[in-house]
Amino acid sequence: MTIGLRCVACGRTYDIGDRAWRCSCGGLFKLEGTALFAAAGAGSDRPWSLWRYRSSLPIFGSRDRWEQISLGEGSTPIVQDSPGVLLKLDFLMPTLSFKDRGSVVLVSAASELGVRQMVADSSGNAGVSIAAYGARAGIETEVFVPASTSPSKVFQLEAYGAVVRRITGSRDDAAAAAISRLEQTGAFYASHIYNPFFHHGTKTFAFECYEQLAGRMPDAVVIPAGNGTLLLGAALGFAELVDAGLLDRPPRLFAVQAANCSPIAKARGAHVSGSTETAAEGIAIQNPPRLEEMMRAIETTGGDLLLVDEESILRARTALLARGIDVEPTAAAGYAALDGWDSDELGTVLVALTGAGIKTPHAP
Ligand SMILES: [Zn+2]
Numbered sequence: 001m002t003i004g005l006r007c008v009a010c011g012r013t014y015d016i017g018d019r020a021w022r023c024s025c026g027g028l029f030k031l032e033g034t035a036l037f038a039a040a041g042a043g044s045d046r047p048w049s050l051w052r053y054r055s056s057l058p059i060f061g062s063r064d065r066w067e068q069i070s071l072g073e074g075s076t077p078i079v080q081d082s083p084g085v086l087l088k089l090d091f092l093m094p095t096l097s098f099k100d101r102g103s104v105v106l107v108s109a110a111s112e113l114g115v116r117q118m119v120a121d122s123s124g125n126a127g128v129s130i131a132a133y134g135a136r137a138g139i140e141t142e143v144f145v146p147a148s149t150s151p152s153k154v155f156q157l158e159a160y161g162a163v164v165r166r167i168t169g170s171r172d173d174a175a176a177a178a179i180s181r182l183e184q185t186g187a188f189y190a191s192h193i194y195n196p197f198f199h200h201g202t203k204t205f206a207f208e209c210y211e212q213l214a215g216r217m218p219d220a221v222v223i224p225a226g227n228g229t230l231l232l233g234a235a236l237g238f239a240e241l242v243d244a245g246l247l248d249r250p251p252r253l254f255a256v257q258a259a260n261c262s263p264i265a266k267a268r269g270a271h272v273s274g275s276t277e278t279a280a281e282g283i284a285i286q287n288p289p290r291l292e293e294m295m296r297a298i299e300t301t302g303g304d305l306l307l308v309d310e311e312s313i314l315r316a317r318t319a320l321l322a323r324g325i326d327v328e329p330t331a332a333a334g335y336a337a338l339d340g341w342d343s344d345e346l347g348t349v350l351v352a353l354t355g356a357g358i359k360t361p362h363a364p
Contacts, residue, residue: 003033003058005196008293016060017113021182021189028290031196034058036244037207037237050074050104053207056240057105058200061112069108069137073100074204078212078350081323084343086218086350087335090205090230091327095156096356098202098230099129102192105201107133110188115139118190121178123171123226123281124153125355126192131162134190142187144178146171150281150360170276171226171285193227193289202233203240206250209350210241217251219347220303224334224354225255225264226283228294234352235297252346253303255294256337257283258313263291264298264305279313282330282355306337317357326357 005014009027014020022028037056046052049072059066071094078088090098107130110118117140120130127143134141142163145154149166157164165181167174175193182189192198209217225231231253238250257264258278263286266272276284288294298304308316313329316336320327327335331353341349 003031003060005029006032016109019113019115019188021191021194028194028293029196031058031200034200037210037240037246047072048075050101050201050204053204056207057204058109058197060109065112066108069111069133070104071100071132071136073104075208078209081351084218084348085338085341086213086348087325088205088209088350088352089325090352090354091331091356093129095125095129095132096359097125097129098205098352098354099126099192100133101204102126102198102201102229102233103129103133106130106190106192106195106197107137107139109197110139110190111137113188115188117185118142118188119144119178119181119185120190120192121145121171121175122192123174123284124149125282125359126229127162128153128156128160130190130192131157131160134162135160139188141190142181144174144181146174148281152359152361156359172287192229198229199233199236202230203237204233205230205352206234206237206241210246215246217247218350220252220254220349222254222256222306222334222337222349222351224280224283224330224352225257225294226285226330227288228255228290228297230352230354231255231294231297232290235301238301250301251350253298253301254306254337255298255303256306256308256334258333259307259309261286262305262307263288264295265307267291267295268305279310279329279360280308280333281360282328283333308333308336308339312336312339320353321357325353327353328355328357328359331355 007023317332
């Protein structure tokens with residue numbers, strides 16, 4: 001089956017060469033035609049990187065080109081924090097966030113399509129990651145970020161040669177500016193939210209958990225969720241492992257959001273402030289386009305939403321530092337969500353640590 005795009009709202013299909021970023025009905029895309037996970041097995045010559053899973057990645061065209069763009073991303077360590085609590089250090093990546101899983105797949109696809117110019121919008125880490133792989137693939141990259149983005153992320157973007165557009169307003173305003181730029185220029189939209197190639201990169205998080213833990217999965221996986229790029233990728237990866245007959249069921253997926261900014265709580269009818277005032281800038285998203293899919297991912301796996309307040313995020317960051325692990329506040333939010341974790345009821349847990357501490361420097 002060839003790889004193609006299908007609108008989740010109306011079912012219309014598109015060729016990937018069309019470069020459409022959403023359906024004419026406004027619906028979002030998913031990818032079709034990718035193969036299921038195949039276990040590596042003994043004596044495998046597969047590399048210890050994302051390309052270990054190349055048979056289930058949406059690769060088309062020249063495989064050599066894809067592997068030339070790879071920076072060996074993936075295969076991040078899983079360490080034990082305490083009995084029943086595992087941490088996956090998913091910030092140990094070429095640009096220091098998990099986003100490299102998605103970017104390498106998305107940018108390789110863009111390169112294969114002959115893209116010369118691309119536009120992205122980001123709260124920081126996704127843009128940095130797209131910029132790095134854009135540089136590697138020789139694609140001109142323009143990134144729209146909220147003006148409040150950490151200066152260190154803006155420096156990282158500029159260092160990779162991206163054109164940076166700082167937009168006054170929220171993360172949603174940055175997205176609107178990027179979309180209007182696309183309409184003016186006809187550039188490729190390298191969106192980690194809309195483009196489903198990205199989620200087929202982040203699904204390798206689940207494959208790695210499966211292989212590194214020799215199939216003995218934790219009962220729950222905790223993931224900070226703004227636009228849900230890791231949550232949705234993990235849900236996809238675990239679902240593919242179930243479909244391949246390797247897991248009986250996926251772990252329960254728990255999404256972590258800041259109490260100050262939780263679109264999931266809002267969609268469930270809770271009264272929320274609607275602000276984006278949180279130190280966890282990577283999840284300061286008011287209106288994630290894939291909100292329904294994110295809610296389905298936690299509900300169908302028996303997971304839930306976990307809310308964390310600002311004080312607990314900063315406390316968790318300090319607690320991790322005392323254990324030798326330096327992450328940015330967004331990643332610390334995931335660890336903060338373990339406060340009050342009832343292991344009798346919820347069992348063992350793995351927390352995704354998503355971005356490195358240097359992304360958001362500590363106060364002097
Ligand atoms: Zn549609």
